Amino acid sequence: MIASSPWLTAKKRNDAFVYCYDLYKRIVPLISERLNIIHEVTYPEKYWRVLVGPWLLRFIIIVFARYKRIENAVRLYPEFYTYVLPKCKCKTVSYSYEDFISGRNGKVRGDYYNLILFSLLIYEICPDKAIEKDINYKLEINITRRGWKRKLFNVLQKPMELSFNGSIILSEMYHLSIKDLILLKMRLGFNNVHGLSSVETKPQSGITLENAYSVRLRAGLRLEGSTDAFQSIFFRILPEAFPMCYLEMYRYHKNKVGKFSSLKVLFSSVGFESSETVKFLAAESILRGTKLIEVQHGGGYGMWFNVPGENIALEKDLFYSWGWDSYRNKKIKTMPSPYLSGLNETHLNVIDKILFIGTNEERYEFRFASVIFPDDISKYFNDKRIFFQNLSTALKDKVLYRANREVGWNEQKFIKSSCPNVEFATKWRLVEWMKKTKMVVIDHPHTSFLEALTINVPSVFYWDHEVYTMRPEAEPYFQTLRDVGILYRDPISAVEKVNEIFDNPGEWWLSDKVKNARKEFCSRFAYARRDWLDVWVKELRKFIY
Secondary structure, three states: OOOOOOOOOHHHHHHHHHHHHHHHHHHHHHHHHHHHHHHOOOOOHHHHHHHHHHHHHHHHHHHHHHHHHHHHHHHHOOOOOEEEOOHHHOOOOOOOHHHHHOOOOOHHHOHHHHHHHHHHHHHHHOHHHEEEOOOOOOOOOOOOOOOHHHHHHHHHHHHHHHHOOOOEEEEOOOOOOHHHHHHHHHHHOOOOEEEEOOOOOOOOOOOOOOOOOOHHHHHOOOOOOOOOHHHHHHHHHHHHHOOHHHOOOHHHHHHHOOOOOOOOEEEEOOHHHHOHHHHHHHHHHHOOOOEEEEEOOOOOOOOEOOOHHHHHHOOOOEEEEOOOOOOOOOOEEEOOOHHHHHHOOOOOOOEEEEEEEOOOOOOOOOOOOOOOOHHHHHHHHHHHHHHHHHOOOOHHHHEEEEOOOOOOOOHHHHHHHHOOOOEEOOOOOHHHHHHHEEEEEEOOOOHHHHHHHHHOOOEEEEOOOOOOOEOOOOHHHHHHHHHOOOEEOOHHHHHHHHHHHOOOHHHHHOOHHHHHHHHHHHHHHOOOOOOHHHHHHHHHHOOOO
16 A cells, blocks of 8 residues: 655645745754854854755755655554664764765665665654664765866866956856856956866765764754754754764865955855855855855746745845846846857757657655655656657657656656657757757756747647646746647647647747747746847946956
């Protein structure tokens, strides 16, 4: 039997995020106070929020999600029992944010670390249900390896980094290409702008999760004042789970950060969350008055009802969005995306195929966002099957499917069983396939649907509107897409549209009502323009002079 999920309505997930974020805001000042004592410094709360905040919010969400699953199982099946690890094996410590969650080997994405979390919670919630069973397995430090291009970029940048004393650093900008960075440098002056690509967060030679662990330091992180059962449990788990790079190895990583005495502003899109190099640099820099500006890197922002990363982003001094301003929030500034600007109006239509773009979800949830949960995967895949079953016979031979990274759902095998003649689009980057194919079908509102609208490839979208809930201020823009036949609530309606228009999608797509709807949506959520470089140069000059 499979227990019914505690997360099968969007409201429950939204309420859970509100609870977790409120707890995060309450804990940050307490953790900051204790870290100042432990490290014998008097840094402002913002310093520690920048450094440990991304991990802390994630960890609260992750533990709360699993806590509610166990609580739900106890309620539904009072007689159940389960196997757990011995308490001595329940070690939750990680080395860094990267070790904890980044890449395919991030601890919280795997079975063993989740067994540790579930075991700890079983001991706390219902110890009478626990049957100890040991496993001969040992957690090691996971290092997220950088690609050869980024490593080469680091080698080329190193001599400049040693002498750089300018005003602006652009780090981990994700979609900003090396060519774009060079163009910015040429216009603003090579001495004023520095592109800093982060490196792997490697521990000091010989350091392991066992030999560096300090019981004394972790005792200093114990919190009091819980207001409910979950907080009481979480406060006991937190000190043991705290990443080492913020505690035992804090001085080592702090001292590795470059000193940029004239730095006025530090930009990043993904580094403020995922890169310890960027976070340590940011934390140290704000002590010297540097401003932190986060740049939007993907879909969801300004649209979805819940985007945890957006909450963290808006803790910075400023946030550059792809068009949305959240009712003119003074911390949000709309700026054209260099990445989307390069994709604007680039459809070629040279492959007579339908490109179907899928997504995935990790088997163990690690965010309360307006996206599919592991609990939704069965329906999500079944909707694909319904789509392919109702696709016209002639078009079933024209399907290219872009699968996401395999995380345990056997996606390609499922798609092949649903559409036997499917081809998998693996050779090029996704946007290259979008440019070339006749039309696109997308079943989720992530970055790819914004890329498709920007490229201007004829597109049909559908997704479960009960799962992907949108903010009230964003809903009118999505309604516009529905009104002109781009967006649908179910796979049947979407496939009927595909069957109808495939022979000549341009006739529909280039009609005035569809063109106007696409342009209106893009201006709000996928802001691109040919002169993006001029706009960025004008904006960045404010931080130089």
